[in-house]
Amino acid sequence: MTSPMYTASVPVLKQMLSALSDVLKKAEDHAAAKNIDAQAYLGARLYPDMFPLTRQVQIAADFAKGIASRLAGAEVPSWENTETTFADLQALIAKTLAHLDSFKPAQFDQSEAREIVLRPGTPKEKKLSGSAYLLHYGLPQFFFHVTTSYAILRHNGIEVGKRDYMGAY
């Protein structure tokens, strides 16, 4: 039987990242069709001290990468956040999806009890079981940044709907 930790992580992360890729594609197409500078979307924020779209997508990808790697007991690969264009963000999502596909479900067996250390070696260090890490920390964070990416584009008039956010389920 497939580990419930795999079932609750990799396929969910893939669904939402694939949907986010499609949402970003619509924004890119809209910008091109209307001769709008893509940076007007990529740099858009919901408030001055919130992250812009590019960073929201980077963080969503970062959580997807981190969740899968940590639960599988693998090293979390370090990627530089150098994305500045829609094409860069699509490449980042593709790389993240490939990373998610690199894991076998069996690597998640018993990961519910695996100790995960957040912010190790810092004053904010926190230890969680794999289960608490996925369900109470990783997924809420991941969904936050996927939804906020969508919200930034909606707020700027991109014609996407809940169906685009949800993707294929």
Next chain:
Amino acid sequence: MTSPMYTASVPVLKQMLSALSDVLKKAEDHAAAKNIDAQAYLGARLYPDMFPLTRQVQIAADFAKGIASRLAGAEVPSWENTETTFADLQALIAKTLAHLDSFKPAQFDQSEAREIVLRPGTPKEKKLSGSAYLLHYGLPQFFFHVTTSYAILRHNGIEVGKRDYMGAY
């Protein structure tokens, strides 16, 4: 052993709804302190064809109620969406939390295979396993509306941060 379906639903929904309650309280307090009409927040939207804050909170509560009820094989209680004030929304969240607490973990045993029918009797009817319903439909929807509620308040200058969104984990 507690059903992984319970572990992945009720405690997660409670964490996020409790955090949302605290975020809404900060907005209410801010409005009172600054003599701002609470409706300026409650009716705020990120785009004209998106739902305002009040409705976002109602939908988040609705998904929480529906997820737990359906997985437990219980009737989904029908609640009217009559909320118009911050106090009403707090009462709705409290009622939803009490509803979540009314379930025993054992009611979720084997719910991963329970057939869930979305939009029954309509052209958009869709059948999902309990597992797919929770992970690929219910939680993505729930997190969408919790995050969008937060985003509306952030966009309107309420001083909350990621820690407020996350709640206690």
